[in-house]
Amino acid sequence: MRSPSKNLLLVAPGLGWIAMFMVIPCLLIFTLSFFERGTYGGVDYIFTLDNFVRAMDPIYVGILLDSIRIAGTATIVALLLAYPTAYAISLAPRNKQTTLLFLVMLPFWSNYLIRTYAWIVLLNREGLINNTLESIGVISEPLDILYNEFAVVTGLVYNYLPFVVLAIYASISKLNPEMREASEDLGAPAWKTFLRITLPLTMPGVAAGAVFIFVLSVGNFITPDLLGGGKLQMVGNLIYDQFLSARDWPFGATLSFILIGIMMMLLFGQAVLVNRAQLDNDKTHSHIDDEDEQSLPAINTAALDKEKSYA
Amino acid sequence: MKLLKTIGIAAFAASVALSSTAASAQKLIVSNWDGYMPADMMERFKKATGIDAELALHATNEEIMGKVVASKGRGYDVLFVSSPFVEALDKLDLISDLDHSKIGNTKNLYNQASYLKYDRGNKHSMPYAWGTTGLCYRSDLMQTPTSWNELLNPAKALKGKVTMLSTDRWLMAAGFLSLGHSVNTKDRSEIAEATALLKQAKKTILAYDDATFYAKLVSGEATMTHAWDGWCNYGTAENAAIKYVIPKEGTDMWVDSMVITKNSKMKKEAHAFINFVMSEQIGAWLANNVMYKTPNKVAMESLDKSLLKAYPNLAMTPDEIMSQEQLRDLGSTQKAYTKAVTEILASN
Numbered sequence: 001m002r003s004p005s006k007n008l009l010l011v012a013p014g015l016g017w018i019a020m021f022m023v024i025p026c027l028l029i030f031t032l033s034f035f036e037r038g039t040y041g042g043v044d045y046i047f048t049l050d051n052f053v054r055a056m057d058p059i060y061v062g063i064l065l066d067s068i069r070i071a072g073t074a075t076i077v078a079l080l081l082a083y084p085t086a087y088a089i090s091l092a093p094r095n096k097q098t099t100l101l102f103l104v105m106l107p108f109w110s111n112y113l114i115r116t117y118a119w120i121v122l123l124n125r126e127g128l129i130n131n132t133l134e135s136i137g138v139i140s141e142p143l144d145i146l147y148n149e150f151a152v153v154t155g156l157v158y159n160y161l162p163f164v165v166l167a168i169y170a171s172i173s174k175l176n177p178e179m180r181e182a183s184e185d186l187g188a189p190a191w192k193t194f195l196r197i198t199l200p201l202t203m204p205g206v207a208a209g210a211v212f213i214f215v216l217s218v219g220n221f222i223t224p225d226l227l228g229g230g231k232l233q234m235v236g237n238l239i240y241d242q243f244l245s246a247r248d249w250p251f252g253a254t255l256s257f258i259l260i261g262i263m264m265m266l267l268f269g270q271a272v273l274v275n276r277a278q279l280d281n282d283k284t285h286s287h288i289d290d291e292d293e294q295s296l297p298a299i300n301t302a303a304l305d306k307e308k309s310y311a
Numbered sequence: 312m313k314l315l316k317t318i319g320i321a322a323f324a325a326s327v328a329l330s331s332t333a334a335s336a337q338k339l340i341v342s343n344w345d346g347y348m349p350a351d352m353m354e355r356f357k358k359a360t361g362i363d364a365e366l367a368l369h370a371t372n373e374e375i376m377g378k379v380v381a382s383k384g385r386g387y388d389v390l391f392v393s394s395p396f397v398e399a400l401d402k403l404d405l406i407s408d409l410d411h412s413k414i415g416n417t418k419n420l421y422n423q424a425s426y427l428k429y430d431r432g433n434k435h436s437m438p439y440a441w442g443t444t445g446l447c448y449r450s451d452l453m454q455t456p457t458s459w460n461e462l463l464n465p466a467k468a469l470k471g472k473v474t475m476l477s478t479d480r481w482l483m484a485a486g487f488l489s490l491g492h493s494v495n496t497k498d499r500s501e502i503a504e505a506t507a508l509l510k511q512a513k514k515t516i517l518a519y520d521d522a523t524f525y526a527k528l529v530s531g532e533a534t535m536t537h538a539w540d541g542w543c544n545y546g547t548a549e550n551a552a553i554k555y556v557i558p559k560e561g562t563d564m565w566v567d568s569m570v571i572t573k574n575s576k577m578k579k580e581a582h583a584f585i586n587f588v589m590s591e592q593i594g595a596w597l598a599n600n601v602m603y604k605t606p607n608k609v610a611m612e613s614l615d616k617s618l619l620k621a622y623p624n625l626a627m628t629p630d631e632i633m634s635q636e637q638l639r640d641l642g643s644t645q646k647a648y649t650k651a652v653t654e655i656l657a658s659n
Contacts, residue, residue, distance in 0.1 A: 037646075038380070039642060039643050040376070040380055040399050040402070040403050041373070041376055041377055041380050042380040042381065059650075059653060059654055059657055060653075062657060063653075063657050066657070124530070124532050125532055126530055126531050126532055144471065147517060147518040229474075229517065229518025229519060229520070230477050230518055230519030230520065230656065231513060231516075231518060231519060231656070233653065233656045233657040237656075238653065241649075241653070243377070244370075244371060244373055244374055244377075245371065245373045245478070245479065245649070246373075246479075246645075246646075246649040247373050247376060247377050247380075248646075248649070249377075
């Protein structure tokens, strides 16, 4: 048995790290959001609520709603693609599953920016897709599939799909096969087994995947800039502009604070969902093997690392 | 309120400490855009003067402005900023007057370079590069454009094949020029008029592009782009059919300048650095490598005739450049420009 003081010593570096690089910066952002911008971009230390009033201006609310719509679309598309993929991987023989998961992660070996630029090469009017379609005679005029919302959603889905697949896979592979078998033994057709047993029991994975991609997408500014051709403003671009071009740090801080608030609420909702599922699971005495229990937090870390690498 | 102020200052100080790359006291600290000086500039300077100098980088005027305003200029000696920012830094009393007796190479400048409206007589800034903003286009695919309206309301064949700059001053300038207004206007109704026009124009452009527009011309994705003259040359280098033109309504003129911070503890060395940058060899390097024009007369005269032929906008005379309207600081009107640009970029 370790003494409590020793335990404290062990968690201190981790807690210190979080306090230094997470809690304090968030507090600084919160504090800055109550001051005024100086004429030349400094901060005038005069208390004001103007920034919050300004954030309610229809332009900014519109940008926030656009961001939510775009991130929401990306989330739905990613879930529709990721669920069957994760399901198929979980049905593959155990030894092949590792390889398949490895393939899902493979795109992360290259840089986020390079992967995004690659889509410009694919989608532009003189690009691979348009040239191929034109040469086989499917289209006579190049399609406008770059520099619009379609391209932005494509880029977001592509970049974050692996997280969603992994989160859902973790949930599906945790599922006790006996549950499905019992449902089949009792005469339920396959679709009913899926809808009544598999899907509800894997909801925590779906929620985790959805929150990952939504949170990462809603604050993204590189993808709308490159694939949206700057024609789409998401809240991430707006915040970026406040700090790096408008030099309005207090307003940028206010917008960041609002965005952090939205993300916190979503993460909280997801945690509640996972907790509830955990309780249900415990009630049914389902067996969870250790390896699978590990995989969910592991993805959490991967997601955070990834976000840091381009933020 | 006092407590609030203390917390705020602490917040600001912490963020500055984290963002500031320049801290050393013994070395001269120069902040410039990446690639805007020879890669071995600091070695050359040390060899010529024996002074140790360190290069810090900023990506935009706004970035260095943010840092300097927050730190009151401490930690930096020489800054490279564009003309409106020289004016803003002067109004904030953050830059010092220059001692011309310590900058012998002032004699290398064109006469015209001492009549810049934002700093007559180069009292607190020395110009390094100057140029204009206009249209960069594929002369093999279209007639020479003559008006800003051709960018904002393109002919049918050009719809979806033009790009615009999205940096606030230049995006707004395209609208102002097309409507016959000043690029420095502070009139709210003129700003609103340009905003409406630019929202309309957004529907016919391919993309906003401040960094890779010349590549879009080379690849054929775009036929005409809103461009800085020097950057258009990067396209010309790959395809000689890519040309630069200033529309008949005229355009803005910008100057990238050097200033010394008021809080610099190495003013003598800072003057020596500026003097060194204004030598013929550095000016010629700029024109040959960055393909920007410099107000450095001896450097411009040393250029190879074939270079000027290949890149005609390098041959623009000081009078031609100076005939355009100089970009000025907007003071508190800047906020209205920023908001207008947000409105344009967020519109559908």
